[in-house]
Amino acid sequence: MARLIRTEKEVEGRYTEQWIVVEEDALERWPEGPLAVVGREAPRTDGLARARGEAVYTADISFPGLLHTAVLRSPHARARVKRLELGAALEAPGVRGAVQPGDVECLTREPGYPGAPVAAIAADSAGLARAALERIEVEWEVLNPLLDPDEAVRRGELTTERRPYARGDLEHGLAEADIVVEAEYRTQTVLHNSMETHQAVCRWQGDTLEVYTSTQFIWGVRNAVAEQLGLPPDRVRVVCEYMGGGFGAKNDPGDYTFLAAELARRTGRPVRCALTRREENLDSGNRNATIQRLRAGARADGTLTALGGEFVASIGASGWLASTAGPMQMLYACENVETLEYGAKLNTAPMAAFRAPGFVEGTFGLECLLDELAAKLDLDPLELRRINYAHADLLDDRAFSSKNLAECYRRAEPHWARREEVRARSAGPWRHGVGLASQIWYGGGGPPSYAWIRVGSDGRATVVTAMQDIGTGSRTAMAQIAAEELGLPLDRVDVVLGDSARGPYASISAGSSTIPSMGPAVRSAAADAGRQILEIAAQRYHLEERVLSLRDGRIVSTDGGSWPLEEVTGLLEEGQILGKGARGPNPAGMRVLTFGVQVAEVAVDVETGEVRVDRIAAIHDVGRVINPLGASSQVEGGIIQGLGHTLSEERLLDPATGGVLTQTLDAYRVPTIADVPEIVTELLDLPDAHLTNLGAKGLGEPPIIPTAAAIANAIRDATGADVRSLPITREEMLRALRQAADRAAARESVGASSA
Amino acid sequence: MIELRVNGGVHRVDPAVGRSLAETLREDLGLTGTKVACGEGHCGACTVQLDGVPVLSCITLVHTVRAREVTTIEGLRDHPLVESFVRADALQCGFCTPGQIVSAAALVEANPEPSRDEIRHAMAGNLCRCGAYPKIEEAVLTWRG
Numbered sequence: 001m002a003r004l005i006r007t008e009k010e011v012e013g014r015y016t017e018q019w020i021v022v023e024e025d026a027l028e029r030w031p032e033g034p035l036a037v038v039g040r041e042a043p044r045t046d047g048l049a050r051a052r053g054e055a056v057y058t059a060d061i062s063f064p065g066l067l068h069t070a071v072l073r074s075p076h077a078r079a080r081v082k083r084l085e086l087g088a089a090l091e092a093p094g095v096r097g098a099v100q101p102g103d104v105e106c107l108t109r110e111p112g113y114p115g116a117p118v119a120a121i122a123a124d125s126a127g128l129a130r131a132a133l134e135r136i137e138v139e140w141e142v143l144n145p146l147l148d149p150d151e152a153v154r155r156g157e158l159t160t161e162r163r164p165y166a167r168g169d170l171e172h173g174l175a176e177a178d179i180v181v182e183a184e185y186r187t188q189t190v191l192h193n194s195m196e197t198h199q200a201v202c203r204w205q206g207d208t209l210e211v212y213t214s215t216q217f218i219w220g221v222r223n224a225v226a227e228q229l230g231l232p233p234d235r236v237r238v239v240c241e242y243m244g245g246g247f248g249a250k251n252d253p254g255d256y257t258f259l260a261a262e263l264a265r266r267t268g269r270p271v272r273c274a275l276t277r278r279e280e281n282l283d284s285g286n287r288n289a290t291i292q293r294l295r296a297g298a299r300a301d302g303t304l305t306a307l308g309g310e311f312v313a314s315i316g317a318s319g320w321l322a323s324t325a326g327p328m329q330m331l332y333a334c335e336n337v338e339t340l341e342y343g344a345k346l347n348t349a350p351m352a353a354f355r356a357p358g359f360v361e362g363t364f365g366l367e368c369l370l371d372e373l374a375a376k377l378d379l380d381p382l383e384l385r386r387i388n389y390a391h392a393d394l395l396d397d398r399a400f401s402s403k404n405l406a407e408c409y410r411r412a413e414p415h416w417a418r419r420e421e422v423r424a425r426s427a428g429p430w431r432h433g434v435g436l437a438s439q440i441w442y443g444g445g446g447p448p449s450y451a452w453i454r455v456g457s458d459g460r461a462t463v464v465t466a467m468q469d470i471g472t473g474s475r476t477a478m479a480q481i482a483a484e485e486l487g488l489p490l491d492r493v494d495v496v497l498g499d500s501a502r503g504p505y506a507s508i509s510a511g512s513s514t515i516p517s518m519g520p521a522v523r524s525a526a527a528d529a530g531r532q533i534l535e536i537a538a539q540r541y542h543l544e545e546r547v548l549s550l551r552d553g554r555i556v557s558t559d560g561g562s563w564p565l566e567e568v569t570g571l572l573e574e575g576q577i578l579g580k581g582a583r584g585p586n587p588a589g590m591r592v593l594t595f596g597v598q599v600a601e602v603a604v605d606v607e608t609g610e611v612r613v614d615r616i617a618a619i620h621d622v623g624r625v626i627n628p629l630g631a632s633s634q635v636e637g638g639i640i641q642g643l644g645h646t647l648s649e650e651r652l653l654d655p656a657t658g659g660v661l662t663q664t665l666d667a668y669r670v671p672t673i674a675d676v677p678e679i680v681t682e683l684l685d686l687p688d689a690h691l692t693n694l695g696a697k698g699l700g701e702p703p704i705i706p707t708a709a710a711i712a713n714a715i716r717d718a719t720g721a722d723v724r725s726l727p728i729t730r731e732e733m734l735r736a737l738r739q740a741a742d743r744a745a746a747r748e749s750v751g752a753s754s755a
Numbered sequence: 756m757i758e759l760r761v762n763g764g765v766h767r768v769d770p771a772v773g774r775s776l777a778e779t780l781r782e783d784l785g786l787t788g789t790k791v792a793c794g795e796g797h798c799g800a801c802t803v804q805l806d807g808v809p810v811l812s813c814i815t816l817v818h819t820v821r822a823r824e825v826t827t828i829e830g831l832r833d834h835p836l837v838e839s840f841v842r843a844d845a846l847q848c849g850f851c852t853p854g855q856i857v858s859a860a861a862l863v864e865a866n867p868e869p870s871r872d873e874i875r876h877a878m879a880g881n882l883c884r885c886g887a888y889p890k891i892e893e894a895v896l897t898w899r900g
């Protein structure tokens with residue numbers, strides 16, 4: 001019987017409550033460790049299509065008569081459009097239609113950041129559309145932009161109410177402390193730069209709008225487009241079979257989708273609206289910059305007595321306030337914690353989620369502060385973290401569904417023990433050192449999420465669901481889960497995804513949630529089909545169902561009987577066995593989180609400020625691992641993005657105008673293959689006993705979270721310098737070294753005068 | 756009208772002056788395996804070979820190709836590197852992958868046993884935002900299976 005229950009859902013740290021209907025779900029838990037298919041390395045099932053260039057991405061979609069869009073964007077950070085004339089542009093060769101403010105909600109006469117869309121033109125080719133843009137007559141009134149986040153806070157220019165949090169009494173905790181450290185950390189604005197830019201192709205088919213788009217959330221785009229256009233949701237079909245990266249920036253439909261839809265309506269033609277790389281770096285979201293003014297107090301034995309922080313996030317013209325304070329509130333057992341977060345509203349492009357938004361930035365501040373504290377206490381940094389280990393959730397005393405961070409620390413020991421050996425490599429200007437940082441994040445997923453499965457007479461199974469594989473390997477993982485439950489080899493399972501018209505609702509691929517949300521639904525659907533197969537087999541072979549099971553593509557009985565699956569499914573000829581499955585609720589009253597630790601080894605040239613990362617060991621606890629091969633790739637990818645965040649990536653603005661100086665991939669420096677250190681990945685692979693029928697959590701975000709702090713702490717170990725601002729460019733490194741030298745000189749002179 | 760030699764075949768096309776090789780391949784010949792990710796020669800996604808030498812097709816004018824043989828990912832679909840990329844899991848979203856394989860194919864043609872440093876040197880112009888680099892290095896090292 002279907003049960004209606006209320007459950008908690010979390011995405012990127014934002015919780016909502018919702019009703020769900022749960023079917024009885026009495027699936028037995030799978031044992032720990034590698035099974036027949038799940039827990040075994042599997043090359044991704046769509047790897048060949050992607051590698052051979054056969055996979056069709058949104059960028060490759062084409063239709064007869066397809067028009068291309070060019071968008072007039074504000075060259076100013078803050079301005080007013082005094083006059084806008086499209087006439088001449090509409091007369092330009094190949095132009096088929098245009099839209100201006102008033103036609104589509106996203107177009108504005110008062111742009112609040114550089115790159116804000118003002119008008120758009122659809123033409124026979126992208127080149128003709130761009131050429132026509134030049135013929136739009138526009139007169140600007142240029143206004144002074146607000147670019148300084150502290151100034152925005154002073155003026156009360158905030159995107160949302162300031163967000164305070166407190167437990168215990170911070171001042172009391174600081175008074176109790178033997179040692180107090182205080183520091184200001186800064187993190188920069190980082191640009192996603194997915195290889196496939198944001199884009200959509202819209203085509204009206206009768207009264208149905210087809211949207212082909214590069215998205216992390218097919219169903220969300222369907223609903224958002226339907227709402228804005230006033231259509232019934234099922235009159236919007238969203239397709240994304242292959243997707244060229246998102247990292248959080250493709251959670252929503254985006255202006256480009258609405259522009260393409262409206263231009264398609266007006267012209268009666270299919271329309272593509274694709275951002276160029278430069279537009280991508282102007283107006284597709286970013287990891288917002290932060291300023292973090294932090295304090296920590298501890299007793300001489302290392303017990304934390306106080307943690308406090310004021311956090312200013314440079315949200316941009318709009319956006320949401322990710323939790324930069326989250327790690328400070330959640331990672332360590334400390335009774336007195338006070339945080340205050342501000343979202344500064346600026347004349348810069350709106351932020352978007354970027355792989356663990358808030359926690360990446362907040363972990364850099366907190367975990368560097370902890371090491372500064374450890375240095376003052378003369379305590380081993382790993383020991384300091386163990387002393388303050390949290391055994392229950394600190395926000396509301398909930399039990400953890402599982403927490404194996406202590407085991408991660410234990411597994412980190414051999415890497416941490418390389419310190420002496422690594423430091424001893426120092427020679428000439430090169431100083432070597434080791435640092436670590438912990439990771440905490442969400443990643444439990446949640447309902448609703450659905451999957452169907454059909455098993456044909458040939459004994460092959462097809463999973464059908466409207467989810468998306470954004471490059472994380474989720475398609476392969478779903479095939480593995482279905483294969484495991486149905487006792488089939490992996491090559492007898494297909495996964496149909498990427499189309500809202502041919503599968504049930506599937507959740508967003510964000511917040512490390514695809515596996516923990518969709519995986520249990522797929523297992524449940526496969527189990528439903530499996531039960532039906534065994535019911536039929538029991539009748540066919542005159543046996544009781546309970547003696548039968550599915551294994552190695554066969555139906556086997558406890559008395560030694562064994563029949564190929566096709567023998568039973570083949571009875572149905574064109575008939576099919578249909579299974580359906582839903583994601584069950586999250587464990588009531590428990591906090592579902594992921595944990596980990598990374599140990600970084602670095603070398604610093606103290607003469608030039610060059611920083612080289614030699615090795616990173618990553619130990620994470622994300623519950624059961626479905627595909628260890630794909631999982632290690634995701635860990636490496638997260639660390640490499642973290643490396644860019646730490647050392648080379650930064651959106652630079654012209655301080656006078658707010659113009660973006662780093663719009664191209666030569667100016668904005670993402671890591672290359674030549675920048676990659678040795679990466680050692682260890683996943684605990686311990687199923688969460690309370691979480692779903694899989695015990696699996698998400699892995700997309702955890703690996704990027706501790707990387708910056710681990711590197712900065714290794715730099716301190718190597719040089720004694722405190723780097724507190726990202727990215728750690730040579731200038732920043734040399735500044736930190738100078739500051740450390742000045743501090744040492746001051747200590748010496750105090751020492752000399754007191755002697 | 757110009758004649759373009761692509762993957763062993765000859766195509767007659769009539770591109771406008773200023774059209775890039777990438778646009779011609781993708782839009783006129785339907786060879787969409789070649790991806791364009793930046794369109795200005797910074798990322799390597801659009802890499803094809805001209806007479807075996809990797810070039811960036813997004814900043815190569817199609818009229819400058821002349822008699823040289825163009826090799827795209829469609830012409831390398833049976834190259835052992837395709838298998839080794841899949842086996843090593845050297846791709847995630849896969850958007851940069853055709854360009855990676857075209858670059859790597861030119862590398863192993865010239866140097867069948869490249870060292871890790873040689874791979875890093877030759878492949879540093881092919882950006883991968885997913886960070887598949889360690890596995891790409893592995894795939895090129897083990898390309899012969």
